[in-house]
Amino acid sequence: MNNLLDGINETLLMGPGPSSVSPTIYSSISKTTIGHLDPKFIEIMDAIKAQLQILMGTQNELTIPISGTGSAGMETCFVNLIEKNDNVLILSNGVFGGRMIDVCQRLGANVDSLNQKWGHAITADMVKEKIANTNFDLIAIVHAETSTGVRNPIEDIAPLINATNALFVVDAVTSLGGLEIQMDDWGIDALYSGTQKCLSCPPGLSPVSFSQKALDKLMNRKTKVPNWYLDLSMIANYWSGKQRAYHHTAPINMVYALYQALYDIIEQNPKTVFQKHVDAHLYLLKKIEQLNLELLVEEKYRLPMLNAIKIPHGINDMEVREPLLNQYKIEIGGGLGDLAGHVWRIGLMGYTAQNKNIDRLFTSLKSLL
Amino acid sequence: MNNLLDGINETLLMGPGPSSVSPTIYSSISKTTIGHLDPKFIEIMDAIKAQLQILMGTQNELTIPISGTGSAGMETCFVNLIEKNDNVLILSNGVFGGRMIDVCQRLGANVDSLNQKWGHAITADMVKEKIANTNFDLIAIVHAETSTGVRNPIEDIAPLINATNALFVVDAVTSLGGLEIQMDDWGIDALYSGTQKCLSCPPGLSPVSFSQKALDKLMNRKTKVPNWYLDLSMIANYWSGKQRAYHHTAPINMVYALYQALYDIIEQNPKTVFQKHVDAHLYLLKKIEQLNLELLVEEKYRLPMLNAIKIPHGINDMEVREPLLNQYKIEIGGGLGDLAGHVWRIGLMGYTAQNKNIDRLFTSLKSLL
Numbered sequence: 001m002n003n004l005l006d007g008i009n010e011t012l013l014m015g016p017g018p019s020s021v022s023p024t025i026y027s028s029i030s031k032t033t034i035g036h037l038d039p040k041f042i043e044i045m046d047a048i049k050a051q052l053q054i055l056m057g058t059q060n061e062l063t064i065p066i067s068g069t070g071s072a073g074m075e076t077c078f079v080n081l082i083e084k085n086d087n088v089l090i091l092s093n094g095v096f097g098g099r100m101i102d103v104c105q106r107l108g109a110n111v112d113s114l115n116q117k118w119g120h121a122i123t124a125d126m127v128k129e130k131i132a133n134t135n136f137d138l139i140a141i142v143h144a145e146t147s148t149g150v151r152n153p154i155e156d157i158a159p160l161i162n163a164t165n166a167l168f169v170v171d172a173v174t175s176l177g178g179l180e181i182q183m184d185d186w187g188i189d190a191l192y193s194g195t196q197k198c199l200s201c202p203p204g205l206s207p208v209s210f211s212q213k214a215l216d217k218l219m220n221r222k223t224k225v226p227n228w229y230l231d232l233s234m235i236a237n238y239w240s241g242k243q244r245a246y247h248h249t250a251p252i253n254m255v256y257a258l259y260q261a262l263y264d265i266i267e268q269n270p271k272t273v274f275q276k277h278v279d280a281h282l283y284l285l286k287k288i289e290q291l292n293l294e295l296l297v298e299e300k301y302r303l304p305m306l307n308a309i310k311i312p313h314g315i316n317d318m319e320v321r322e323p324l325l326n327q328y329k330i331e332i333g334g335g336l337g338d339l340a341g342h343v344w345r346i347g348l349m350g351y352t353a354q355n356k357n358i359d360r361l362f363t364s365l366k367s368l369l
Numbered sequence: 370m371n372n373l374l375d376g377i378n379e380t381l382l383m384g385p386g387p388s389s390v391s392p393t394i395y396s397s398i399s400k401t402t403i404g405h406l407d408p409k410f411i412e413i414m415d416a417i418k419a420q421l422q423i424l425m426g427t428q429n430e431l432t433i434p435i436s437g438t439g440s441a442g443m444e445t446c447f448v449n450l451i452e453k454n455d456n457v458l459i460l461s462n463g464v465f466g467g468r469m470i471d472v473c474q475r476l477g478a479n480v481d482s483l484n485q486k487w488g489h490a491i492t493a494d495m496v497k498e499k500i501a502n503t504n505f506d507l508i509a510i511v512h513a514e515t516s517t518g519v520r521n522p523i524e525d526i527a528p529l530i531n532a533t534n535a536l537f538v539v540d541a542v543t544s545l546g547g548l549e550i551q552m553d554d555w556g557i558d559a560l561y562s563g564t565q566k567c568l569s570c571p572p573g574l575s576p577v578s579f580s581q582k583a584l585d586k587l588m589n590r591k592t593k594v595p596n597w598y599l600d601l602s603m604i605a606n607y608w609s610g611k612q613r614a615y616h617h618t619a620p621i622n623m624v625y626a627l628y629q630a631l632y633d634i635i636e637q638n639p640k641t642v643f644q645k646h647v648d649a650h651l652y653l654l655k656k657i658e659q660l661n662l663e664l665l666v667e668e669k670y671r672l673p674m675l676n677a678i679k680i681p682h683g684i685n686d687m688e689v690r691e692p693l694l695n696q697y698k699i700e701i702g703g704g705l706g707d708l709a710g711h712v713w714r715i716g717l718m719g720y721t722a723q724n725k726n727i728d729r730l731f732t733s734l735k736s737l738l
Contacts, residue, residue: 030399071617075598226471229444248440251573327444
C-alpha cells in the first residue's frame with residue numbers, strides 16, 4: 001500500500017506559519033509518550049509554565065498551553081472572559097481582528113469595533129478618541145497582524161486601556177518569541193499565542209496567560225463558561241492545581257515539542273532571539289530593494305517576522321508561488337481578503353529567520369520574476 | 370541547562386489512555402512539517418477522510434479530525450448540533466456520559482438523562498421505556514465507557530432511536546479501532562473519537578463524522594454555532610470543500626501520526642485488529658483468574674480494550690500503582706468518582722494489546738500483591 005508520508009520532502013517554510021521546525025524539536029516530538037498524570041509529565045508542565053512566564057513577561061499563575069491551535073487560544077480568552085451582553089471593543093486592522101469580532105458576537109457580546117485600513121497600524125491617538133467616555137468590559141487587539149505584517153504599538157495603547165475598567169486582551173500568535181512582550185508591565189489581562197510561528201514548533205498548542213483581574217472575572221461569572229473543553233477554571237486545576245485533577249488528555253508529544261522550543265529560546269537568550277528576527281528582517285529588506293520590490297507597511301510599524309511585499313504590476317501571484325513551492329521547495333504566503341493577489345507574505349519566524357534562507361528565496365524569486 | 374526531556378524513559382502504557390505508541394508512528398510524527406495548504410498535505414487530509422470512513426463504517430462526506438483531543442470532539446458534536454432549548458437525552462453510565470450532560474447544559478439545552486449504575490450497561494429495554502412518548506431532538510450515548518470498562522450495546526439501542534426524529538450521537542473515543550463500528554448501518558448521526566486509545570497515536574486529534582441528517586441540522590441552525598474554533602460548517606470548507614479555505618492551522622505533525630495509525634490498522638485489516646483486542650482481553654482474563662482477581666463488569670458487556678479489575682480488600686490502590694509506575698515502568702489507571710480506590714483500569718489498546726505486555730504487567734503485579 002502506498003504511504004503518502006513517504007512523499008513528504010523538506011520544504012522551506014517562509015510563509016505566515018507554520019515556520020520551519022528545528023531539528024531539536026523533531027527529536028523531542030518523537031520521544032516516547034508517557035501518561036498525562038505521570039509525575040514526570042507534571043514536571044514538564046510546571047517547567048513550561050515558568051518558560052512561558054519568561055517569554056510573556058509575566059508572573060501570572062495561570063499560564064498554560066491550551067490543547068488546540070492559535071485560534072483555540074483566541075476562543076479560550078473570549079469564551080472565559082465574556083458573558084452575554086458584555087460590551088466589547090475590538091481594535092481591528094486585519095483578518096485576525098476580524099476573527100475576534102466574529103468570535104465575540106457568537107458569544108453574545110455587544111461588539112463595537114475600531115476598524116483601521118489593512119496594512120496600517122492602530123495608533124494610541126485613534127484608541128484614545130474611540131474609548132473616550134465609553135465603558136467597555138473588554139478591549140482586544142492583535143499585536144502582530146499576520147495578515148498584513150503590521151505591528152500594532154500595544155505598549156503605547158496599553159496605558160489608555162489600563163486607565164479604564166476594561167480587560168485588555170492581546171493576540172500574540174505571531175509575536176511571541178519574536179518580539180518583546182511585557183504582559184505585566186503593559187497591564188495585559190489575557191494573552192494567547194500559537195506554537196507554529198516564532199516558537200518554530202509544529203502547530204497544535206496555544207499558550208495562554210490570564211492576569212489576576214482576568215481570573216477574578218472568570219471566577220465571578222454569573223453563568224458557567226459555555227464551552228466545557230476550553231473552560232479555564234477546570235483546565236487550571238489540571239495544569240496548576242494541587243490535585244492535578246484530570247480534565248482532558250493533554251497532547252503529550254506536542255507538549256514535549258513546546259517545552260523544547262521554549263528551552264531553545266531561553267538558552268539562546270530571548271533578547272538575542274528577538275534581535276535575530278530584526279537582523280533577518282533588515283537583510284530581507286536589502287534583498288527586496290535589490291529586486292525593486294516594496295513592502296506594504298510603513299517602516300515604523302513593520303513586523304520583523306512577517307513581511308508583506310507588494311506584488312509588482314503585471315506579475316501573477318500564483319505564477320510565482322506555485323513554481324516556488326513545487327520546483328524550489330519554498331513556501332511563501334499569499335494575501336488574504338482584499339490583499340489577495342496583491343501581496344506576498346514572507347515569514348521570518350524562529351528557525352526560518354536565517355540569512356541563508358533569505359538568500360535561497362531571493363535566488364529563486366529572481367529567476368521567476 | 371538541564372533538559373527534562375532527557376529524563377523521559379519508555380513506560381508501558383496500560384491505563385485508560387494514552388496507550389503505547391508504535392515505532393511507525395513516532396517516525397511519522399517527526400517528519401518534516403509542511404504547510405497546511407500545501408497540495409501534498411491536502412492529499413493526506415483526503416486520505417485520512419477515506420481511512421476514517423473505513424474504520425467508522427460510513428460514507429459520510431464530513432469525516433475529519435478535529436484539532437483537539439477527544440473531549441474537543443464531544444464539544445464539536447454538541448455545539449454544532451444543539452441550539453438553545455433543544456431537548457436532549459443523555460444515556461449515562463460513567464464519567465463520559467456525565468461529561469456529556471455538563472457540555473449540553475452549558476449550551477443551553479434542556480437535558481434529560483437516563484442514569485445507569487456505573488459498571489453496568491444501558492440496555493435496549495431501558496432505552497425503550499425511557500423514550501416512549503417523548504420527543505427528543507438529540508440522544509447521545511458512550512459506546513465504550515472508559516471510566517468503567519462497560520460496552521453499551523449501541524447496535525441494539527440504535528433501531529429504537531432511529532425510529533424517532535432524534536439525532537443519534539455516539540462517543541467512540543475508546544472504541545474506534547478496537548471494536549467494530551457501523552455508523553451508517555446503525556443510523557448514527559454524529560460520532561467522535563480520540564487518537565490516543567486504540568489508534569495508538571499520541572493524543573491531540575479527535576476524528577469526527579456527521580451524517581447528512583446532522584449536516585442538515587447544522588446548515589439550518591437559527592443561530593451561528595457559538596464556538597468559532599469548532600464550527601464544522603467552516604472547518605468542512607477547509608477539510609473537504611473545493612476551495613480549501615483557510616480556517617485554522619491544522620496540527621500538521623499530529624495529522625501525519627493519525628494518517629500512519631490508520632494506515633497501519635487498515636494494512637493489518639481492521640477485523641484482525643479487532644480480534645487482536647479480543648484475544649488480548651481473553652489472555653488478560655486468564656491471568657486475572659490466576660491471581661484470584663475479578664472484573665467489575667459482567668461478561669456480556671465487557672470491553673476488550675478497557676478492563677476494570679476490582680481491587681482486593683485490604684490492598685491500597687496507590688501502594689500498587691505507584692511502584693508499578695516508578696519501579697516497573699508500567700502505568701495502569703485508577704478508578705474515577707465512586708470507583709476511586711476500588712478498581713484498577715487496565716487498557717489493552719492498539720499497540721499495547723500484546724500478550725508480552727500482559728505478562729510483564731502480571732509478573733510485576735504478582736510481586737506487589
